[in-house]
Amino acid sequence: MPAKKESSAVSATKNPEASSPAAAKPAANPVEKKAAKPAVKKATKKTVVGKALKAKKTIEKGKTPKNYRVRTNVHFRRPRTRIHARNPKYPRQSIPRRNKLDEYAILKHPLTTESTMKKIEDHNTLVFVVDIKATKKTIADSVRKLYDVRPFEVRTVITPRAVKKAFVKLRKDNDALDVAHAIGII
Numbered sequence: 001m002p003a004k005k006e007s008s009a010v011s012a013t014k015n016p017e018a019s020s021p022a023a024a025k026p027a028a029n030p031v032e033k034k035a036a037k038p039a040v041k042k043a044t045k046k047t048v049v050g051k052a053l054k055a056k057k058t059i060e061k062g063k064t065p066k067n068y069r070v071r072t073n074v075h076f077r078r079p080r081t082r083i084h085a086r087n088p089k090y091p092r093q094s095i096p097r098r099n100k101l102d103e104y105a106i107l108k109h110p111l112t113t114e115s116t117m118k119k120i121e122d123h124n125t126l127v128f129v130v131d132i133k134a135t136k137k138t139i140a141d142s143v144r145k146l147y148d149v150r151p152f153e154v155r156t157v158i159t160p161r162a163v164k165k166a167f168v169k170l171r172k173d174n175d176a177l178d179v180a181h182a183i184g185i186i
Contacts, residue, residue: 103142106134110185111165117186124176125169130156132164139166147182149174 108129110116116127130139136154143151155167170176180186 101131101133101138103145106131106138106142107146107166110180110183112185119167120176120180120185123169124172124174125167126176126179128166128168130164130166132158132162134164134166136166139168143168147179149179 108131111127111129119125119127126143128139128143134142136156139156140151140154143149143154150171151168152171153169155169156164157167158164170179177186
């Protein structure tokens with residue numbers, strides 16, 4: 001191993017001439033400094049031997065190839081990637097659409113035939129002509145909002161003339177005759 005370098009203070013005490021200004025070397029010309037080539041680091045014996053051993057191992061062992069998945073099917077299924085929620089820069093519509101199927105549009109009018117009058121008296125059931133797109137839940141909600149009664153059950157039928165009828169059976173605490181009087185059917 002090479003010996004450790006001595007500090008400049010230690011070398012000055014050993015050699016007093018080296019520290020005197022007269023003994024200092026004259027400054028080199030700046031042009032000569034640029035022309036001087038930097039010292040090339042010589043490869044040590046250990047690094048050369050290490051590189052040779054590494055190359056020998058790779059030749060004997062061989063490079064391991066990249067493992068590819070064996071495909072048993074000719075079809076490629078695209079992997080599912082993350083879908084981000086929409087974050088638009090500006091709204092595509094100036095105002096949101098109005099709900100066209102509100103409670104007034106769902107219940108068109110009550111039916112006032114003899115058979116419906118019998119249903120009102122005997123079965124505590126109101127019969128309405130409703131919109132064809134209305135569901136049983138929306139029919140029940142609109143009857144609750146408009147007439148302040150709680151329906152027990154809603155049954156629907158679509159006639160051959162494409163008219164949807166809703167048979168709204170009320171709870172026992174609500175009387176269909178009173179609701180019919182309030183509506184103006186009877």
